[in-house]
Every structure is written in structure tokens, then in C-alpha cells.
Amino acid sequence: MLEINMDDVIAVVQSIQGELIAIAAFIVLALAVTIGVNAKTVKDQAVRKLTHSTSWVVVGVAAIASVTMMLTGPLNSMITMATAEKHELTADTIAKTNDLAVDIEREGITLLKNDDANLPLKAGKLNVFGWASTNPIYGGTGSGALSEGYDTTSLLDGLHDAGYETNDALTEFYTDYSTERGVISVTAADWTLPEPAASTYSDQLIADAKDFSSDAMVVIGRVGGEGLDLPTDMNKDGVIYNDNSADYQDFPEGTHYLELSQSEKDMIDLVTANFDNVTLVYNGANAFEFGFLNDYPQIKSVLWAPHPGQAGFEALGEVMTGEVNPSGRTADTFLTDLTAAPNWNNFGAFQYNNVAEFEVESARGTRSPKFVNYVEGIYVGYRFWETAADEGLVDYDTLVQYPFGYGLSYTTFDQEMGDVTYADGKITFDVTVTNTGDVAGKDVVEAYVNPPYTDGGIEKATANLVAYEKTDLLEPGASQTVTIEFDDDDMASYDYQNAKAYVLEEGDYTVSINENSHEEIASAVIDVPETITYDTDDNTHNGDAIVATNVFDDAEGDVTYLSRAGHFANYDEATAAPTDYAMSDDVKATFYNNGNYDPTKFDDADDEMPTTGAKNGLRLIDLRGADYDDAKWDQLLDQLTFDEMDDIIANGGYQNAAIESIGKIRLSDVDGPAALKDNFTGVGSIGLPANIALACSWNKDLARQYGETIGDMAHEMQVSGWYAPSINNHRSAFGGRNFEYFSEDPVLTAGLAVEQVLGAADRGVYAFTKHFALNEQETERNGQLCTWSNEQAIREIYLRPFEEVVKADGDAQAMMGAFNYIGNTYASAHTGLNQTVLRDEWGFKGMLETDYFSGTNYGYQTADQAIRGYTDIMLASTETTNHVTDHSATSVIAMRRAVHNILYTAVNSWRYADGEPSDPTPAWKIAMIAADVALAVVLLALEALAVKRFVSRRKASAK
Template sequence: MFEYFKKRKTKKKEILQRVREDKAKRKERKQEIASLPESERKAEIESDKLLRKEQKQQRKEELKSLRRKERKVAKKEAKMYKKLKNRPRRFTGWSIFAAMLLIIGVTFGPTVTSIVENVTGKHITIDTTSEEAIKAREAADVVSEEIANEGLVLLKNENNSLPLADKKINVFGSTAYSFKYGGGGSGSSDQTRAVNLFDALENAGIEYNRELDDYYKGLPELEEVTGNSDTGIVQVIKGMLGSGDEEAGEPDVSDEALTQAKEFSENAMIVVQNEAVEASDVSKDELELSDEMYDLVKKTAENFNNVTIVVNAGNTLELGFVEEFPSIQSVIWTGTPGPFGTNALAKALSGELNPSGRITDTYAYDVESSPASENFGDYQYENLDKSYLNYEEGIYVGYRFYETFYQGNEEGYNQTVQFPFGSGLSYTTFDWEVVNEQLDNESIELQVEVTNTGDVAGKEVVQVYYSPPYTPGGIEKSAINLATFAKTRLLEPGESEELTITHDIRDMASYDMENENYILENGTYEIKLGKNVHEIDSTLDFELSEDIVYETDMDTGTEYKNRFTQSENDLTVLSRNDLEGTYPSDQDDSKVASDKIIERVQGHDFNDDVEMPTTGAENGIELEDLQGLDYDDSLWDEFLDQLTVDQMIDYVSEAAYHTKEIDEHGIPNTVLMDGPAGFNYFFEQFEAGAYPTEIVIASTWNEDLAYEMGESIGQEANAYGIHGWYAPALNIHRSPRGGRNFEYMSEDPVLNGMIGSGMAKGAQEQDVTVFMKHFIMNEQETNARSGMLVWSNEQAMREIHLRPFEMTVKNAEVTGAMSSFSFIDGKWANPELLNGVLRNEWGFEGVVSSDAVFGFMEAPQAVTSGNDLMLDILSAPKQKQLLEEAYDEHPEAITVGLRDSVHNALYATLKTHIFNQ
């Protein structure tokens, strides 16, 4: 063992030296190019780009020519090289504590008191022990199990190997004893009621090999785990410390145990999984099988005729290995399915449950084969103390890339994509028939009769896509896009259901950056009914004879305009007109921030040209007097006139997991809680309903079930005394490596928007403030908490990243949002985002809270830009001081900003159950 680590250390040193030498060469080459005349510079850059592509292809060919063992070694070295090249700066040991103190500017006195109150939750009072609370939790468990049942996805089932014929199974691997019920961080949930895998098998009437179970339990390497015992903050700190960098070993199975298992049954099952936690992204290595796990799979597959692989992961794993072994007959995806996900898995194995879920991401053979992977990781400016991230993939995220890039190249597609977006099988079969269609300039309406033609009851998902007309060199358009979907009820054999599926044709419009509007260009729109994005059942043509231009928002009448171009940060964004020539590469980045970027990041405009509002008036109005009034009712002004500047400063600064009471005006204390998979407090565990993570909720493709979850959360909130919910999380799976992919839903904005709207509406209708998050572009954990500049273009931002939030605002009428850590278009708390888009364009009325505050997030900028509350755990006194100093310099701007922020927060509070009679 010592020799192994010694060799690894030596190899690591060698590769690190190579990394340094290569970095030095690249720097020298960049300086060389920079010194050339502008007319020659572009040609040299293109020449270098072409050379890198050729070298990459050459390396691929060289790898193919190697033997498997040599190829493994070469791939390991390549991974180590890439990891060392892109490794982020990490905090270690006491340095994390010291760094946090520096970031937040902790001082003695009131700051320490504030920290203690926030961490201990002194200001947060909830009751989880009442009869009402217990009933709400019991109801939550029912919904949780329904979601796990419907979110289960059957990806492969050769020879109808499932359900199991003899109801006996051998469970191999240590991973069966550390089943992942959820993820880590604010998206974690209470797993104290989690059912372990073996109990679940027994519950479903499946006999598992107890001798094999005893063998594994007797191994010294094995530590039995059910659920997570760490609080959210501990999980996050572990993520920041990089505790998951090294591969976990997988104990070998002895020949004796293997022989006994073969005598027990020909059925075998292995659980494959990955660790994921907030504050740390996932390496490519973690999305592949470790060598030890591959050896276990190989040994099992060579000794058993019917092997089932269970994918227990919130990130997209590489599953190409399942095609290497004919005996791997079935693959089931559970995701991170909550405390009762093992029950769902066991019932699917036994046949009691017929899987009806669909995956929400593309499963590619290589998780880094998408363009977004080229700009994912640690990127730092050389002349600015900021990290950055270029979204050069534009609109081509997930399946939008694969379906467009490989259009007309089926062989290339099949070599790249293993399971297309939306894939999922059933134990039965279904026929679809479009019995009626109405396609006009307002909407697409299809009536689809779905018939169960098999022998078992089941549910079916009808996915509707569209392919718009595309002009080379014109507006960017994906070859295919999800429009909407619907799911049947449980259909018995021979039973039919007629689904009416509708979507506005406006939803198929593209954003035209040149003319600053949305447009449906004339031509043929192919409306496609698909089993998944690549397997199309039928196609209808919708002809549009002339362009339809949308210049204003249909709900508010606000005129569209480009809002995110002020930085003038040049990107080479992927274009369908030249997919190979514009394919992203982080080697093309300019790591030097322009003067314009530096000025934009460091500057902030305070609008002093406003009238100073009245403060401290004695009008005798209490908050409850405003209940039911419109946001802009004149009585609000009279009420807000009563607040002093100090009261408003306290209110917006001390808003971590609660808002403060102001007794003299009838303003109550409110309680605000994480998280997307069930209520939790970042610093302390408490008993609450626990649900599957959002990726599993989305994999149900069931809006009604998403609504039921939101409704259940809302009922718990009423029972516990919680008034705001930091959820749902609507960000995109931009890359399989995203540390919070388990907490987010999918790679598609429409799926996110439909499921997210359902969750939000269910909770909102129980009089709970729903804080949809993280608004916007919070798809990477590396550097997120240091204030990362995210660059994209307006079309991608509107069509991909803003879309699920827009749908949730308009469909669920949410009264809360949480802004992201990201600097959007060069600004944290970007006013064009929070006021221009969210409030003015979309008509949002309510409160915006920050995410957990770090040093770059300052209250004066926030309250004058549309961010109302500071979720400040550790430095609220510093925020107060900053506001007081800003008030001395900009009294009108700060007072108006504070007043708007308090107005927004109290308007949302009035709509919570705290004021219900």
C-alpha cells in the first residue's frame, strides 16, 4: 500500500511539472500573439485552435490503439493532468475559518452576538411536535413515496428480465450499504425515517442473499450508513475542504462468497453512485466507475446471467460499461430518491410497481462531450480579484447540442449518446393516436388518445417537441426543443385516456438580439410527439406564412430590450452556422479583464435624484390594516412613512432565515426555511417531511405530483409556524459536473419551469412565501461564493436561464425569489435583472432575498438594485454599518431603496398564513 502511494505521489509531481511547463508555454504564446498586428492576430488564434483540435483527435486515436490496461493508465494520467490544471483554490483546516472571518469582516461585540443568534437559531421558533405537525409529516411521507415511485426510471430491460421471475437476488458492493437518499447542503433533508435497501427488499417480498449480506457486513472496510448525520453547514464545509476528491475503494468479493451467491440465484444487483454536496463540484473521475468498482461489475457480470445496475446518483454518470457485458440485462435509475426510494426500487424489482419516470438529462458516453464542459471549472482574471465563467455554449445546452450537432448523422449520435433526454421504459406497451388537432396563430392543441396495449397497468408520458425553421447565419435555433408534456393516470391493460395537450405558439419564439424582440419566423414548424427527444412517434406540420413579432411582454405590456450587454465582454458563442468552428475552448479565453469590466464590477450608481421620503411619521396604521390591498395602494405610503431609517436598516440586514418584528407597527417576526427536498435548518437538524431531490421530482414528469409536494410543504409550514420556503431551485443542469445537480431539475428550461411552477403553486396556495432560486445562472459551485462573473449572451439568458423563472412567476404567482451569488453582466444584484426583467417585464410583486452572504455582497448595492433582504448569517452588523455609511453619503437613494425593500418584504408577508384568522 505504501509503495502504491509513493508511486502515485511521484507521478503526481511529474504531471504537476508538466502542467507548469505547459502553462508557461501558453502564457508565452499568448504574449507572442498579443504583440502581433491586429490583422495577423486572428489568423494565429484560429491556427492554434485548429492545431489543438488536431492534437486532441490524435490523442484519441492513440488511446484507441492501446491495450485496455495501458489505456486505463493513460486515461488516469490525463485525468490527473486535467485535475491539476483546473483545480480550484480550496480552503484547508483552520484557513477556512480564518478566510470566512476575513470575508465577512468579523469584529467583537455585537457581531459575535449576531453570529451566535443566527447559528443557534435563537430567533427562530418552530413547533414540530404538535398533533397538526405530526399529521402534516405523515401526509408528507405519503407524497414523498409517490414521487419516488413515479420518479423511478427504467433505462434498460433486455429480455424482460425485470420484474424478477424468482424474487431472489444477490446484492453486491459496499454502495448498497451507503444508499444515497439525498444530496448535501441546503438541499438536504431529514433522513431519520429512511428505509435501508435490504429492509425494502424484504418489504417487497424479495429474498436477498443473507450470507452475502453477512459477508459484506463482516468486512472491516464497510461502515453501514443510512442517511446523512451531518447538518447542512458541515456538509458544505466538507465540500469546500474537498473531502470527496479521492476515490473510495471498493472491497473485493471472495471466491467463496461468489460461489455461494451463484448457488443462491442467477440474479445480481450492483448500486453505482456518486457523492454530491453544495459548495463542491464533481470531477469527471467521480462520474465514472472506479477501477475497483469496474472490477466488481466485471466479476459479477461474468458469473451471473441477470445483472441489474441501479443508478443512485443526482449527477449524470458514464454508463457505457453496461454495454460491455451481455449479462447486464437491466438498468434502473433511482436518482437521490428520498427516504422511501428504496421501497420504490424494491417494488419495481418485484413487479408491484411499474416504472413510469423519464430521465431529465442526456446520458452521453463521455460526460465532457458537451460544449458547456469546455468552460466549467476554475478561471481567474490576472488583473482583477475575481473569477469568471464563460457560457460560450449559448442556447446549446444538453440535448439541444447533441440533437443539433448530430442532425443527419445517426451513427455519430449513437456513438455519443447512450440514453437521450426523456428516455424511460415500462413493463407494458402503449399506443398513441392524435384524435384531434388545432394549430393556429395562438396555440397548438392536441388531443392524444393513449392506450395501454400490454399486460400490466402503467402510466405513460407524452412529450411534445417542436423543430423551428432555421436560416443559416440567422437567429440561433436548436434542431428540437421541448414544448410541453402530459402524463396519464394509471391505465389498466386495454384502458385508454385522452390527453389534451396545449401550448402557446408564442412559446416557440426565438429572441432576436439584433432587433430586441421575440420572433416566430415564417416557415414550417414541426410539432413532434416523442417517447423521448430522439425517438419521435409522430410529426405534425404547422405552417406560418409570415413572421410574427412580439415586441412587448404579453402580461405586462413592457417593451423588450437587450438588458445584459453593458459589459461588452466579447465571447465566441457556439453557432449552428459553424458548430465546429465556434465550438468553445477555454484556451481561447482572455484572462485579462478589460477596463470596462473592471469599472463595471467596482462601480455602483446611487440615484440621488429622488425625493426624500417621509420617515418616522405617526399615522397609527398597522400592517394588518393593509391586508388584501394592492401593492400600489396609497395606504402603503402612509404606512411606510411611519418607519424610521434605523428600523428599515435593521429589518433588511437581519434577515437570515427570518425577518424581524417591529411591534409598534404590527410587523411580526417571520420564519424562513430551506430547502428544496423538505424543510431543514442549515445549522441544526429537526424532524420534518423529507422528499426526493428535485431531479427525481422532475423525472416524474408529473405536474400534479409536483403541485402535491408543494401543497404538502405548505401544510407543514402552517403546522410548524414557517412562513417562507427557500425553494424551488430552478437552475439548469449546464454540465454533469455541477455539485448541486441533485438539487436542480434538468437540462431543460421548460421541464424546470413546469415542475417548478407546480411545486411553487402548491406551496403558495397554502399562504407560504415561495423563494424561487437561484436567480440566475448559479450552475457551478467552484468559485461561486467568491463572487464569480458569469458571461453569456442575451438570447441564451432569456431562452435557457431566465425561462424557468419566468414560467414560475407567471404560472404560480410567486411572491419571493432568491438572487444568486453570480455577478450577472458584471453586477451582483443586477438592477436590470431584479427590477428590469423580474418586476417590470414579468410583473413580479414580492420580495427578493440574497443567498447566504459572503464578503462581496453588500446591502447598500442590494437595496438600491432590487435585492431586498440580506440572508446574512455572520455579518449583519457589518451590513448595518455599510448602510449607515451609505446613508450619510446618499441619504435619498438609500432611504428610497430601504423603503422599497421593506415594502416588497411586507407585501409578501401579508400573503402568508401568519395573518389568517
């Protein structure tokens, strides 16, 4: 999603340019008449004055008519939303939400290191170093930004509330240096880290700190947000930051944003030279380079405190003191060198060099297609590192600092794996978890599968998370038995080259419970006696309604994908940076944007025009609870006119529009992902911790409460739809929206996202799960970005969370598309994705919306193409290319299908739970009508006065 920015302003001006031109034309005409009708041309003074007066009355009438047309036309939706009644949260809901935020952060904080049992640390005096201690990260930017309308618990507040007394002199030193972090918006960023140079710490400040306490904490913070990925090179063109000293660069040549700056290194040198017991707190969402820890034995403990929302920092002090035992686990792999990731050379946007014919002019200049290659295939995150280590390609211990699923505790646990059964297509076993330590705590059971692999066969990783559960709080000596169960087709792989279907190959599958992706606790072997290919109607994969077979051949492109064959023999070739920047002729033949898309070329002459404007007497409320295929839907849809259908399809930005004739009220849909944020009324909810914190908790119960709380707040704010959860993949540590996406692993993401969606659905709130699909980066996300990937990776990695959300939820829901192209087709117009996979295979029933719609500015979004690509509603708040222009039968059939999906979702929301809701005329429209009437009376009076004076002058001249 986009926050309101200059693109919006430009789009608004463009949408009303016709009316503005009309007003200007009438003014010019009146001036011409005024100047032209003078004593030389018209001798009769009475006629001359009447002409002058009447011409300006006509201008007034034209202005009133034009402004009214603007307000009731292009600006209608925006003004209606901006002037809507504001609904605030109750005190009880605020308190409840804050409590949940703290609970999530309690389990999301992850203990990465704890030498010599440095933590927990008894409450007392504590030196807190690092500028980020006074300006920490609470959430992301863009649609993930938090509301300023609520109190926020700071990092230092959390420590104070836990009983720590922090060094005020250090705090004052940092706040005197800077109180603001560099601004990061959806279009520009200042990546400055205002960390004071070590030379600015006075000897007295350090001496006083040592006298104050022998304990020290260092805080490092990193921020990310919508619209921009984190810089992989801090010195490339376009990256803006200010150094903290004239004596050195904060980021020398070849350095990136997820490693220490020179000022941070110097500060850590200073702290570790004076303190032997140091705790480092990393406050960020993106996996950071912690290789430097090996150089500082004084840093005894490390805590990862992901974005905590507005209240979550309360948990930090509790974890520090031991009141809360940390139970978080990493949701990503932490590398000592992020440049070693297999996608390092293929993250970002690469400009095609032969696409002049597809250039489009936009508010931000000329735009032309770009590309990104997902060269690593299925080997994303730990799947690569574990497999590469097993194949002898990498030295795991040198490159991986903290594995996926890693986290320490203040206590110890024993996990005992029970007998594994494989019957009726299900694998089941119990795991008994016992707290063998001295303090209460929670543990995570992580189950992985290592499938049989044939060299050169279907690609398979040696470690694949297949299921997980989190225990209750276990007292010392207490045990809990959790059951792990999953289907055998969860172990299947997608063979896109031969079978073109999911395949569960015969052989031995090692099922293990692990401390993390790398350290096995216990395992058992499951024998699959014969290969199962899921390619018939009575044998589909994961309950698919139809057989899943290749639909993304057009997205594979001419890319060499990483293969395990020959111990990753093609690693160097596959992971190299692109050398071919030409779009092939085959790709060009079916590449469309606003410059060359003509909907009439895709009309089917055999299509019959559907009925419109019928008088069947149905109201939308009559269809609440009705099956999606109920015959009454056709009768209701027959009642709608072309304009009514076009209006609700076109105006889906932060709402879905009213259709008065069937009792469809306007419903409010608002931004997420960690809160509800109405960009027009300015009302926002409490900000919960970002999804990365929830992912580190590995707690599905908390995820369910997250969704339920969103639903409760939505009721109080009169909101029906939530633009969340965001479930794209952490393909790269530098992803700008990794804070709102969950993890590098689709199974961890899916388990938590499902619970969020079900929690909101329980309250009748439809969640727009997003961004569908392959939106793993922000760089040029809306710049006609052709994303190339093979079908196996698309299905196993990038679509898996979306699939689980759809299949878990039988209620009407919603989904939001992505800005990027999949292969050479805009994601929101990709029929294979939006119809074949989403609806035909998975059985999705509900509405699919575009991401923010600014076709004039982006150059490739049109409602005509989107509805034919099985997208239903345009997330547009201004007039661009969001209206359907083709009135053919083919087009009207697509419109009808889209409106069916919108209305099905709407009527099954909570707003219709108690019967047909009312939708009073907006106050601004009443005011506009009153003003129009008043101005009309004034103009009529002025014209009457002019005529009266004309008559008087004529009589006077006659005498």
C-alpha cells in the first residue's frame, strides 16, 4: 500500500482537469466578451452592461456546475472518506490491545547470546549506550506506520518500569546530539544514523558512567519501510545519509546498511574498553550482521527486540530482569556476511536495455520495464544454507551466525520424540517437552523433513520446516506433550519440468525435531513405498479442487536457476549478476502496459450481453449467508446497471462503494498491517508489534488474538476490511517491508497468518491478505517490474502462505494483488494466478483487489485488463485509469463476475450481521446541495437585477 504522497496530489489534479479547463474556458470567454463588447462595438450602453453582467453570471453558473461535477464525480469517494464520522477506540479496547502488544513482544524478543549467564540482570543501575536507545524503532513506515494519537512506551520506559535506573547523563548526551531519525517515506529516504562520534564522549562522561554502574547496554537500531529497500551499498547513487564526523565515513566503500557504521563500531570499542559485562540490544526487523561479536568477548548477551508497536517495549525490561523468560526464535537466518547470500547479485531492479516501445510518461518521468531474477529457486534462507552445508558447498559455521529457528532461554528443556506413525496419509507423533532447568519458560517444538533426493532430479532441500507448536508456560520439572501431525503431501515437491504436478517420491523421509534448522534433537524415518503423483481429479494435492499443474511457464524466463545437482555445480553461474539486459521478442509479444493494451482486441464475439437494470426487487441483505453459487446472485446482478458496476469496481480505495438501488452501503477498508489506519479521517488504532515480532514468537495463539483484536478495533472504528496480513517472503535481508512480512519460511508464515485471518473473520472483518504475489522487494515495485521465477519456487515458497490462508478459511475473505509483474504479466491481470490457482485450485471465494491504483502515474494499470485478469476491484481513491472503458459483452461479463465477488464479501461482513444497515447521505453532500441552491438564488437575483437595470436604462434612454 501507499501513503498519500505527491503521486496522489498529481492524480487528483489530473482527475479534475476537465472541469478545471471548463471553468478556465468560461472565464476566458467572459473576459473576451467583457473586453469585446465595449463602446466601440456596442453603442447601446444598456445592452453592453447587460451583456457584461450576464456573461459573468454564466461564468458563475458554469463554475458551480463544474465544481459540483468534480465533487460528485472524481472527488466523490475521497471527500466522502475524508469527511466520514470519526469513530474512536474505547479505553477498554486500548488497554486490552496494549496488553496483547506486550504479550507478543514478551515472546518475540529473542535471546541470541548469553555467555556466563549474563542475563537475567537484577534491576538496578544500568548504563544504556547508543543513540538508538533514545530514538528506537517501534514499527515500519508507509502503510505500516503507527498512529501518533496514542501513548508510546519507549525503550527506556520499559527499562524504568522494570525497576532499572538508567544513566540520565548518557540519555541527555544522545538527545542533545539528535532527537530525530532520518525520514523514510515511500519515495525517499535519509538513512542517517545519528550515532555520536566516539571522540565526542568526554572522559568525565565515561568516568561517571563507570561510577554509576558496572553494567552496560548497547542499543543498535535499523528501520525499514514501504517503498524502499534497505541499501545494499551505502555509497551508490541515490543513497542519502550524513556522516557523524569529518574524520571518517560512517559507511566506507563497499558497506551496507545492515552492518555496523564506523561510529557504531567506535562506540562499541569505547564501551567494551570500559565495561566487561555488556548486553547488546538489536532493535530492528531485518537480519543483521553480527560477525563482529566474535571480536568483543565483553558483549556477553545479545537480545533481538523486533518492532514492538506502541506498548511492546514494556517487555524488554521484563526480559532483562528475568520476570519474563525469553522464548523467541529467529524467523530468519542470521549470516556473518550478508553478501554471501545466493540472491545477493539478483536482488533489486535491473533495467532492460531494449524496451523503448514500452516507455510510458508518468508524473515521475519516463518509466520502462525492469526485471529481477529469483535465481535461487527453492533454496531460500535456511533451505539453502542447510542443503549447501550437507552438499559440502559452504562452511556453515563460518557463514551462519544464528540459524533459522534459533533462540536461547534462561532455563533448559528436554524434548522426547514419541513413536512416529504413518497411516491414511498422515504422519503423527507426540513430543514431550520437560523443563529441566530452574525457572519457568516456554519452548518451541520444530519439526523438519529431509526428503530423499536423486542427483539431477526434483530440487529438494535437506531441511524443510513442516510443523511447529509452542508449549504453555512450564514450571521447573513440569512437562507437556504436544502432538505434531501433518499430511504426507506436505512432504511432496512440485515437479515443474516433467510431471508438471506435485510429486511425493518413494523413499525414506527423515522426520526430525530440532533445536533449530541446523541442530537435530531426534529423528525417525518414514518410508514412502511408492511414488505418488497428484495429477488426477480424485488425487489432488493438499485438497485442491482441481489438479495443480503448470500455470507459470510464462514466468520462468531465460534464467539459470540454482540446482543441487552435482553438489550445486552450477552455483557460480546461477548466482552471478545478470549480463543479458534484453527483453526477448517472445516476451515482448505479450507484454502490456497502458501504452499498448486495447481491451477490444480480447473481446469474444460469442459472448452474450448479460441482463442489466432488471427490476427483480432483491436487496443485498437477501443474499447474506447464501451460497456463492446461489441462483439469487444472478437475479441480484441482473438488477445492476453498467454504471453501478463500474462505480463499485473503480472506487475501491480504502472502501467499497455504495449501490443505493440494492441497499449496498459504503464499507470502510483501511491500512494495516500492525494496526488500523484510516488515511482520510486520520483515525488510527493502537499499533501492535510488527509481524516479524509475532513470527519470532512462533505462537499461533497470539496470532489468533492478534486477528481478534484487530476485529474488535474494527467494530469500534466502523471498519469492515483490513489491508493485511502481509505474507510475502523475506527473500533478502534487505527487503524494505520485512518488518510486516513474517519470515523467510513459508510454513512459519502460513501458520501465523492463518490465525490472524481467522481471528479477524471471527469478528466479521475481511482481511486483505497481501501482496499476491512475488512482491519480495520494494525497489521499482511499481515500475513495471518483471519478476522471473520457476513454478516450483513460486508454488512451494511464495504461494504457500496464501494457499494455506485460503484453504483454512471458509468465510468470505479478500486478497490484495501486487504491483509487480509475474513474468511479463501484471500480477493483478495474471489469469493463471488469479483464477486458475486462487479460485479453481484453492477454492477462494471473495474479492481480489489491486494494490494502490495509480495507472496514470505508474503507466500499466487499467481496470479493463485487471477485471479480465480476474481482479475485482481497484484500490483507487482518485480518477486515473480505474474505470472500465469497454462496454462489450466480454467486458460486462467480467464486471458482473467482479461485482459478485465484491458483494459476496461485503454482505458477509459484520456490517450486515444485524440486517440491512443504513447509509445516510454524507454531510458534505447536503452542504453542497444547500450551497448550490443558495448560490443559484444569488445568481438568479443578480441576473434579475441586471435585467431590471437594463429595462430602467432602456426607459431612461427612450425619454
